[in-house]
Amino acid sequence: MGKKTNRPKNKGSRHLSAVPSAPRMPLQLVLNHRVVDSLTGDFVRWYEGSFGDASDALDCLEVVKLFITTTHALTDRSSATTLELAGLEDAAETIAGTLIENDGEDALDDLYDTLHVYVDYLKESGHWSGTDAEYVDIHAFLTDESISDFQRIPDFQVPELSDQEQDQAFAGLPLMQKATSLLEWIGAGKEVTSTGVLRLKDVATAAAAVGIHAVGKRAAKGPMGVAFRDAGEEGGHQESPLEVGTMHDVPVLSDVWAALVRSGIITIGSTRATPGPEAGLWSRQDVADRLGIRREFTTAFLADAVTDTDSGWSGQLPELDGVLAVILAKGATAEPMEVEELTELATNGDTGDIFLAFSALRARSKLAALADFGLVRVDSHYTVAPVVVQSLAPAIAEVLLSEEGYDPEEFEDFLIAAEGEDVSDDDGMGTAGSGSPRVNAPPSNVIQLHPDK
Structure with a gap:
């Protein structure tokens, strides 16, 4: 006798379709x-x-x-x-x-x-x-x-300095001294590689010209964390020579070199770096010419500093380092940022905004480097050297205008050439240089940068 079961004879009557199914994802x-x-x-x-x-x-x-x-x-x-x-x-x-x-x-x-x-x-x-x-x-x-203060660069005032005061101030900047020393080392020209950098055997003497003890060595990994030393370190003195595989591994050398190239003071050819079309102005007796090229060089140097090189992605252009730009702009006002405030921002990554903390840490290191060049003074606050302030606005503008997808016409909305031109329209911002009298125009030495992009 067959064993009885409880299975239904009509299997089709209870198929898996009778089991509720999980809802499908759209x-x-x-x-x-x-x-x-x-x-x-x-x-x-x-x-x-x-x-x-x-x-x-x-x-x-x-x-x-x-x-x-x-x-x-x-x-x-x-x-x-x-x-x-x-x-x-x-x-x-x-x-x-x-x-x-x-x-x-x-x-x-x-x-x-x-x-x-x-x-x-x-x-x-x-x-x-x-x-x-x-x-x-x-x-x-x-x-x-939390970073609203870093989304709008404050208005700042360019100090009114005589030509003589500017000339003396520029002469006292370590940046200018290093640039002059490097130009003297370059002389009539130095050989470069096919990629436009100094030959490895010349890197040590070039580095020495800007005060860095470096040794060129093939396959050297290059210094880690030297480009911008931590602001908490005292002095930044070298205890041993840097082993470098290229001139770009020597931060001071590469920074000064890049600014000299960008300002036309040196020219990179296929095999040699030679004095550029503006080189003669560097030591010109005429004060106006000498000041002009120093302003241009300082602008190029600052533009590199306020460029966020970490933002370049798959061929995209770098962007403005907004945190550093704001701190520098505040450093040209009566209310500069406190060193303690930036330190708090830089160390608050665990409980606060990790992006702001990273940006603040990077800015703090960059500011320490700029202080070594004499462009920034660091005590209880970050303040910009008076003679440097005039180069700050064009440096920031240069970076903003180079950003990928940036419309130069939009830039007119937040770079106001405050020199008495009409920059007002129906919304009060307007276009620089439209020619009509400007209502409530700031003094000509007040710079207004408003990147609300």
């Missing part, structure tokens, strides 16, 4: 998750370069996916390459609300920090699909406007 959400996955390798490399290890980077992307999923559930739309202010806070609070009550507020801050990192990655890597204005709005929201 196609748009699936595609957005795939976009995040496709960015993983690139994001991890970028993250490791500034913030942490690969595991933290992957955790960051998992949080991003959770946010995208929550946003889609609440708004029926989402994107992996842009964020919208509308719905952002609701989605973030929804995620935080699922956590333990005591952890909710901390979780919300952590979520905003993570989204901040991701959004800045999208912008720097060229994957941001929103507008520049949307990026600024999102960035300000995610940081709780």
Whole structure:
């Protein structure tokens, strides 16, 4: 006798279709998750370069996916390459609300920090699909406007110095002394490689001309952390010679060299570096000529300093180092930034804005280097040498105008040539140089830079 079972005879009547299925992810959400996955390798490399290890980077992307999923559930739309202010806070609070009550507020801050990192990655890597204005709005929201003071360069006043005062001040700057020494070393010209750099055997003597003890050595890894020494170090004296594989490994040499080239004082040919068309002005007896070339050289040097070289991504042009630019501009006002304030910003990465902390740390090191050149004074505050202030605005302007996708016409809205021209229109900002009398124009030595991009 066969064994009885409880199985139904009609198997088709109870198929798997009777089992409730998990809801399918909307196609748009699936595609957005795939976009995040496709960015993983690139994001991890970028993250490791500034913030942490690969595991933290992957955790960051998992949080991003959770946010995208929550946003889609609440708004029926989402994107992996842009964020919208509308719905952002609701989605973030929804995620935080699922956590333990005591952890909710901390979780919300952590979520905003993570989204901040991701959004800045999208912008720097060229994957941001929103507008520049949307990026600024999102960035300000995610940081709780913690860097609002660094989004607008303050107005500053150029000191009124006589030609004689400027000439004496320039002569006293270590930057000018090093440049003069390097020019004397170059003389009628020095041989360069096919890439336009000094030959390795000449690097030691060139470095010595700018006060650096370096030894050229093939396959040398180059000095680490020397380009901008920490502001907390005293003196910055070398205890041993730097072993370098190229002139670019000697920070002072490469910085001065680059500014001399950019200002036309030296010219790089196919085989030699020779005095350029402006070289004769450097030691010209005529004070006006001598001051003019020194201003131009200082502008070129400052433009390199306020350029954020870390922002260049896959061929994109570098951007303005906004934090440093603001500190320098404040250093030309009656209310310069305190050294202690910048130190707090630079050491607050664990509990505050990690991007601002990184930018502040970099700015602090750059300011220490600029102080070595005599351009900045560091005591309780950061102040810019009076003779240098006149080169600050054109240096910042030069970087802004070179940014990728930057419209020169837009620049007129926040670089006001305050020399009595009409720069007013219906909204009060207007276009520089329109020719009509300007209402409430500032004095001609007041510089107004307003990069609200």
